[in-house]
Amino acid sequence: MIEAVDIYKSFDGKMILDNVSATFKTGHTNLIIGQSGSGKTVLLKTLVGLHEPDSGSVIYDARNFTGMSDQERIDARKEIGMLFQGSALFDSQTVEENVRFPLDIFTDQSLEERRERANACLKRVNLENINHLFPSEISGGMQKRVAIARAIALNPRYLFCDEPNSGLDPKTAIVIDELIQEITQEYNMTTIVNTHDMNSVFAIGENIVFIYEGKKHWEGTSDDIFHSDNQALNDFIFASKFFKKIKEHR
Structure with a gap:
């Protein structure tokens, strides 16, 4: 569960979020x-x-994300998956490399383990045998599913x-x-x-x-x-x- 509690946010003096809970x-x-x-x-x-x-x-x-230290936030972000509006895949990386990216950054798993996890995530979103392709070689819908596979690679909460x-x-x-x-x-x-x-x-x-x-x-x-x-x-x-x-x- 995530709770927003009395959130205020402004930019350049203009109130954008006004006491949102x-x-x-x-x-x-x-x-x-x-x-x-x-x-x-x-x-x-x-x-x-x-x-x-x-x-x-x-x-x-029950953890105050707002009050966390930088290190605590780094640890917490390992529990977060993010699906961006434009998929935000890396054009220079293959589908498998894109899905594997958070595993490369946040885990000490072997390359074989990371590849297995990436493939399992691709299978979960009904994409198989496209590991070697680049984002430009697949459709927009497939790109979105690759982005979902990447978002769940770390088993996020x-x-x-x-x-x-x-x-x-x-x-x-x-x-x-x-x-x-x-x-x-x-x-x-x-x-x-x-x-x-x-x-x-x-x-x-x-x-x-x-x-x-x-x-x-x-x-x-x-x-x-x-x-x-x-x-x-x-x-x-x-x-x-x-x-x-x-x-x-x-």
Whole structure:
């Protein structure tokens, strides 16, 4: 479980996160949603330690991540997997080398052991026999799955996903959503997904935090959304005619 407790964050005197508190549950796909400029990306980066809050705390399973020393944070980051928006694969490395990268950095395993683990992770995301290929030689959806394989290489307790469906066609996006949810349950991880994809919200939104103008305006499940009287949330979720029709038929 990850907890955000009274998080404030500003840049150049402008308040971006205003007293945000939220709980992200273990074994669940936790989504952070909100319109562009709402503060959701800053919240994700604060939770993972890429931004320091002006005040407040980030708690990882009763451990104060915000108050950790540099060495304690290095140790804690070994428990974190990160799926970046653009996959962030190294173009000059093969698929296997990309997946093996965190193992090379953070473990003292033999090369054979690291290769075996990389291959096991690739198999888990349904990618086999592409070890020797480079990112430019595979599709965007396959690149995303390679990035997921890399993110789980260290058996993380926490997984952060920044717009995982960005740039993907709807069919591939569904595959990625389902894979993230399956891996979350299989590894019993605390997974936090930053997204504006409404299909993801309704497909895998087990716990959803809605950020509006820097504040947490709502928290609940995808089912709860249909019964919410939060106007800002309704305006955001049901902006399209398609999702309005879904609500009308509930």
